[in-house]
Amino acid sequence: MAYRPENEDRPAIEPNDVSAWDDTTRPFTFLNMYGEQVLIEPPHGPDPVLFGVRGDSPYHVLAMGNYLASMYNAIGWIIYLTNQGTEEHRSRNGEFIPYRNIDLMGIITNVAFNDKGHALITFDHNRKALAYRHLGISKELMNCIGCFAQVWGWY
Structure with missing residues:
Protein backbone atom coordinates (compact mmCIF):
# COMPACT_ATOMS: atom_id res chain seq x y z
CA MET A 1 0.00 0.00 0.00
CA ILE A 78 3.93 -0.60 3.64
CA ILE A 79 3.35 -4.28 2.88
CA TYR A 80 0.47 -5.86 4.76
CA LEU A 81 0.15 -9.60 5.33
CA THR A 82 -3.48 -10.53 4.65
CA ASN A 83 -5.47 -13.61 3.78
CA GLN A 84 -6.66 -12.12 0.47
CA GLY A 85 -6.63 -14.72 -2.29
CA THR A 86 -5.86 -17.61 0.08
CA GLU A 87 -9.40 -18.82 0.85
CA GLU A 88 -8.27 -19.25 4.48
CA HIS A 89 -10.93 -16.74 5.47
CA ARG A 90 -13.80 -18.85 4.12
CA SER A 91 -16.28 -20.12 6.67
CA ARG A 92 -18.30 -23.32 6.55
CA ASN A 93 -21.36 -23.59 4.33
CA GLY A 94 -24.50 -22.33 6.02
CA GLU A 95 -22.80 -20.11 8.62
CA PHE A 96 -24.29 -16.66 8.13
CA ILE A 97 -22.50 -14.42 10.58
CA PRO A 98 -22.70 -10.69 9.79
CA TYR A 99 -19.46 -9.13 8.55
CA ARG A 100 -17.87 -12.55 7.89
CA ASN A 101 -17.18 -14.39 4.67
CA ILE A 102 -19.45 -17.29 3.81
CA ASP A 103 -19.95 -20.18 1.42
CA LEU A 104 -23.37 -20.41 -0.18
CA MET A 105 -24.72 -23.29 -2.28
CA GLY A 106 -28.04 -23.57 -4.03
CA ILE A 107 -29.95 -23.48 -7.28
CA ILE A 108 -29.99 -20.16 -9.12
CA THR A 109 -33.60 -19.04 -9.61
CA ASN A 110 -33.08 -15.51 -10.93
CA VAL A 111 -30.34 -13.24 -12.27
CA ALA A 112 -30.85 -9.48 -12.69
CA PHE A 113 -28.39 -6.70 -13.44
CA ASN A 114 -28.05 -3.32 -11.77
CA ASP A 115 -27.15 -0.11 -13.60
CA LYS A 116 -23.40 -0.78 -13.11
CA GLY A 117 -23.56 -4.24 -14.73
CA HIS A 118 -23.20 -6.26 -11.52
CA ALA A 119 -25.28 -9.47 -11.42
CA LEU A 120 -27.82 -9.84 -8.60
CA ILE A 121 -28.33 -13.58 -8.08
CA THR A 122 -31.24 -15.19 -6.22
CA PHE A 123 -31.04 -18.78 -5.00
CA ASP A 124 -33.83 -21.29 -4.32
CA HIS A 125 -33.67 -20.69 -0.56
CA ASN A 126 -34.11 -16.92 -1.13
CA ARG A 127 -30.49 -16.15 -0.31
CA LYS A 128 -28.97 -13.54 -2.58
CA ALA A 129 -25.49 -12.94 -3.95
CA LEU A 130 -23.86 -10.30 -6.11
CA ALA A 131 -21.28 -10.99 -8.82
CA TYR A 132 -19.26 -7.92 -9.67
CA ARG A 133 -18.87 -7.26 -13.39
CA HIS A 134 -15.08 -7.23 -12.87
CA LEU A 135 -15.16 -10.99 -12.37
CA GLY A 136 -15.98 -11.33 -16.05
CA ILE A 137 -18.75 -13.89 -15.47
CA SER A 138 -21.79 -11.71 -14.94
CA LYS A 139 -23.38 -12.03 -18.39
CA GLU A 140 -22.84 -15.80 -18.48
CA LEU A 141 -24.94 -16.13 -15.33
CA MET A 142 -28.11 -15.55 -17.37
CA ASN A 143 -27.55 -19.05 -18.81
CA CYS A 144 -27.26 -20.53 -15.31
CA ILE A 145 -30.85 -20.23 -14.08
CA GLY A 146 -31.70 -23.70 -12.74
CA CYS A 147 -28.03 -24.54 -12.16
CA PHE A 148 -26.60 -25.64 -8.85
CA ALA A 149 -23.90 -23.15 -7.85
CA GLN A 150 -21.51 -22.39 -5.01
CA VAL A 151 -20.48 -18.82 -4.24
CA TRP A 152 -18.43 -17.34 -1.47
CA GLY A 153 -17.98 -13.82 -0.31
CA TRP A 154 -18.95 -11.29 2.36
CA TYR A 155 -22.15 -11.54 4.41
Missing part, protein backbone atom coordinates in the same frame (compact mmCIF):
# COMPACT_ATOMS: atom_id res chain seq x y z
CA ALA A 2 1.52 3.33 -1.07
CA TYR A 3 0.47 6.70 0.30
CA ARG A 4 0.32 10.25 -1.07
CA PRO A 5 0.26 13.61 0.68
CA GLU A 6 -3.31 14.28 1.83
CA ASN A 7 -3.23 17.84 0.53
CA GLU A 8 -2.48 16.74 -3.06
CA ASP A 9 -4.85 15.31 -5.63
CA ARG A 10 -4.48 11.61 -6.31
CA PRO A 11 -2.92 11.13 -9.76
CA ALA A 12 -4.49 8.65 -12.16
CA ILE A 13 -2.32 5.55 -12.44
CA GLU A 14 -1.66 4.85 -16.12
CA PRO A 15 -2.55 1.35 -17.37
CA ASN A 16 0.76 1.00 -19.24
CA ASP A 17 2.71 1.64 -16.02
CA VAL A 18 0.95 -1.26 -14.29
CA SER A 19 0.43 -3.77 -17.13
CA ALA A 20 4.14 -4.43 -17.82
CA TRP A 21 4.78 -5.17 -14.14
CA ASP A 22 1.56 -7.13 -13.83
CA ASP A 23 2.58 -9.37 -16.76
CA THR A 24 6.12 -9.79 -15.39
CA THR A 25 5.18 -10.61 -11.78
CA ARG A 26 2.14 -12.82 -12.43
CA PRO A 27 1.26 -15.27 -10.77
CA PHE A 28 3.03 -13.80 -7.73
CA THR A 29 0.88 -10.66 -8.01
CA PHE A 30 -2.79 -10.76 -8.98
CA LEU A 31 -5.91 -8.66 -9.61
CA ASN A 32 -3.94 -5.50 -10.31
CA MET A 33 -5.40 -5.04 -13.81
CA TYR A 34 -8.71 -5.91 -15.45
CA GLY A 35 -8.12 -5.59 -19.18
CA GLU A 36 -7.04 -1.97 -19.50
CA GLN A 37 -8.59 -0.96 -16.16
CA VAL A 38 -6.18 -0.31 -13.29
CA LEU A 39 -7.48 -2.07 -10.15
CA ILE A 40 -4.75 -0.93 -7.75
CA GLU A 41 -6.28 2.54 -7.38
CA PRO A 42 -8.61 3.06 -4.42
CA PRO A 43 -12.03 4.69 -4.74
CA HIS A 44 -11.63 8.43 -5.15
CA GLY A 45 -12.25 9.50 -1.57
CA PRO A 46 -10.31 11.77 0.76
CA ASP A 47 -8.03 8.99 2.07
CA PRO A 48 -4.24 9.24 1.56
CA VAL A 49 -3.92 5.92 -0.30
CA LEU A 50 -2.19 6.21 -3.67
CA PHE A 51 -2.40 2.54 -4.72
CA GLY A 52 -2.30 -1.01 -3.39
CA VAL A 53 -0.59 -3.94 -5.13
CA ARG A 54 -2.02 -7.43 -4.48
CA GLY A 55 0.24 -10.46 -4.40
CA ASP A 56 1.44 -13.61 -2.66
CA SER A 57 5.14 -12.79 -2.75
CA PRO A 58 6.46 -9.80 -0.78
CA TYR A 59 9.45 -9.68 -3.15
CA HIS A 60 7.27 -9.25 -6.22
CA VAL A 61 4.91 -6.83 -4.47
CA LEU A 62 7.95 -4.84 -3.33
CA ALA A 63 9.44 -4.69 -6.85
CA MET A 64 6.20 -3.59 -8.46
CA GLY A 65 5.34 -1.25 -5.57
CA ASN A 66 8.77 0.41 -5.50
CA TYR A 67 8.65 1.11 -9.22
CA LEU A 68 5.19 2.65 -9.04
CA ALA A 69 5.88 4.50 -5.77
CA SER A 70 8.87 6.28 -7.30
CA MET A 71 6.99 7.00 -10.53
CA TYR A 72 3.97 8.51 -8.72
CA ASN A 73 5.86 10.25 -5.89
CA ALA A 74 4.54 8.22 -2.98
CA ILE A 75 5.49 9.58 0.44
CA GLY A 76 5.61 6.11 1.97
CA TRP A 77 4.46 2.54 1.61
